[in-house]
Amino acid sequence: MPARPDNRTLLPLPAGPARRRIALTHTHPSSALPPDAAHVDAVVIGAGAAGLFCAAQASARGATVLLIDHASAVAEKVRISGGGRANFTNQWLDVxxxxxxxxxxxPAFCRSALSRFTPQDFIALVDAHGIAHHEKHKGQxxxxxxxxxLIDMLLALCGRGPGQVSRWQPCRVTAVQALNASRTETSSSTSIPPSSSSSERETADTGIHPARYRVTTERxxxxxxxxxxxxxxxxxxxxxxxxxxxxxxxxFGLRxxxxxxxxxPLTFDAQDWAPFVPLAGVALPVRISTVPAPASDAAPATNPAASAQAGTRPGKAGQDGKGAAAKRAGPVSFDEDLLFTHRGLSGPAVLQISSYWQPGTPLTLNLLPxxxxxxxxLRAKASSRKRVANELARWLPARLADAWCARxxxxxxxxxxVPDKALQQLAASLQRWQLTPSGTEGYRKAEVTLGGVDTRELSQQTLEAxxxxxxxxIGEVVDITGWLGGYNFQWAWASAHACAQALPLAGDVPAQG
Structure with missing residues (x-):
């Protein structure tokens, strides 16, 4: 068994740029295991939020766990989240x-895990470790x-159970090999035969070492x-x-x-967005929707400046959207803050809607919901001689009001x-602004990844294939993505807990032959 490291040096989850294929079989099988080989109840690959918490929860059950990560720092995503204060859960979660x-x-796949480990359960842990916290916005x-x-708490939990958590970090996994036949053969084009090492087959079959996998690493x-x-x-x-x-x-044959x-954040064509570049840094509360406002049959607008100028009434959106979000979500709206950037739009409203937006489809913005x-x-017209922009500045940031009226x-x-009709058109342009993003800022600025391991391949009670x-x-690698505001961390804690409670310990697994 590897020596147990000092808990103060625990670590998390990054990877190198090379996209190497993971070896699932050995090219040079040996008749004996290397001197550093050992048997553990579980190898956890990845020491981020889900991996650390899973290791801690498994150790609490008495498991021996080896935590492996290619990074040299622990839970880096936890460290940078929430502006460095970690938005670790959300009290508004409806399990x-x-x-x-x-x-x-x-999305219903996550119900089982979330109902068995709730935000209140994690809050109780945080409170027990004396971590002061506060609600900032909408249950966050x-x-x-x-x-x-929070990271220190996770590390402390890893060292507190009756089991043992060891770590190999930084350390890359180079091969994961199944030692026993799967419960059900898959249709994968990748063959994963049992080990050709007779000694490994013997330990697996006799139950002396109830091992089902061999994990090969740089160490x-x-x-x-x-x-x-x-x-x-x-x-x-x-x-x-x-x-x-x-x-x-x-x-391993999983979809x-x-x-x-x-x-x-969402981006727009540079030429189309040019009129709005000077507004970079302007923020305001808005309502953003994946579908346009009702009672309209106008064609979707693709040029945000043209839409803003003409006050285009939005048409039907999302007809060509692909993906589960487009097919199932229907109309989706968020009332949150929006931020203008040099390349497009950001802020909580845009981040939220981005998980539902489908490329090529328009969004509708109400800048004064x-x-x-x-x-x-029209009321102001009857009693004021101010410029229209000055009147708009009662509700909008002055820079935005000036830029909008310049259209x-x-x-x-x-x-x-100003004629009444022109004022009505101005109102429509601000409250039914339809625009079609050209893309996103990509993974470099994305907080999460949509898609992943198909939930139909996994048990919703245990997260086992x-x-x-x-x-x-467990965690983000699965096709479950939460809203902004602590939901993704709660999924990490809950899925890790469900998995840890299901991990068989030594002696729990019958001999397989």
Whole structure:
């Protein structure tokens, strides 16, 4: 067994740029295991939020766990989340209706895990460790001081159970090999035969070492009853995100759904967006929707400037959208803050809608969702001689009001000189602004990854692969994506807990032959 490291030096989950195929069989099988090989109850690959918590929960049951990660720092995504204060859960989570807060081909898949480990359960842990926290917005909980407090808690939990958590970090996994036949043969084109090593077959068959997998790394090999894949998604590659877990799933014959960036800023064609570049940094509360406002049959607008100028009434959107979100979600709206950027739009409203937006489809923005703007402008006309932009500045940031009125010479007049119809068109342009993004800022700025291991391949109670006993997938690598605001971390905790409670310990697994 590897020596147990000092808990203060625990570590997390990045990867190198090379996209190497994971070896599932050995090219040079040996008759004996390397001297550093050992048997553990579970190898957990990935020391991010889900991996650390799974290791801690398994250790609490008495399991021997080897935590492996190619990074040299622990839980880096936890550290940078929430502006460095870790938005670690959300009190508004409705575990009875997870589809309200999660996206995926089957959002209901997460109900079982979330109902058995709730936000209140994790809050109790945080409280027990004396971590001060506060609610910031819509149920979002943050550490008062630093995300490091949360990381320290996870590390402490790893060292507190009756079991043992050892770590190999930084360390790359180079091969994962199944030692026993799967419960159900898959149709994968990748063959994963039993080990050709007679000594390995013997230990697996006799039950002396109930190992079902051999994990080979840069530091050597280890036998494990279970392998837990907690390698996260593709978002934020600068901290080492990789597709390791997705490739591993595919090579074990599991279906992986297409991935794309989620909770990500949206971009627009540079020429179309040019009029709005000076607004970079302007923020305001808005209502953003994946479908246009009702009662319209106009064609979708693709040029945001043209739409803003003409006050285009939006048409039917989402007809050509592909993916589960487009097919199942229907109309989706968020009332949140929006931020103008040099390349497009960001802020909580845009990050939220990005998980539902489908390329090529328009979005509808209401820049003043709480105001009957047409009525207010007509009232102002009767009693004011101010410029229209000055009147708009009662509700909008002044820079935005000026830029918007510059779109049409009529809107640049004193309000009492503007025809009623033009004021109504101005109101429509601000409250039914339809625009079609050209893309996103990609994984480098995405907070999460949409898609991943198909939930139909996994048990919703345990997160174990149905066709590969002892192989588990938890956290972001699975096709479950939460809203902005702590939901993804709660999925990490809940899926890790469900997996840890299901991990068989030594002696639990009958001899297989």
């Amino acid at each position: 009875r209706a997870p589809h309200k807060h999660f996206v995926g081909d089957n 909980l943050f550490c008062d001081h630093s995300a490091q407090d 050597g090999s280890v036998l494990a009853t279970s392998v837990v894949v907690a390698t996260g998604g593709l978002s934020i590659p600068k901290i080492g995100a990789s597709d390791f877990g997705l490739r591993l799933a595919q090579q 992986v759904l297409p991935t794309r960036p989620g909770l990500v 709480e105001v009957d703007l047409a009525d207010e402008l 049409d010479p009529v809107w640049q007049r004193a309000i009492d000189q 149905k066709s590969r006993p002892g192989l588990f997938f």
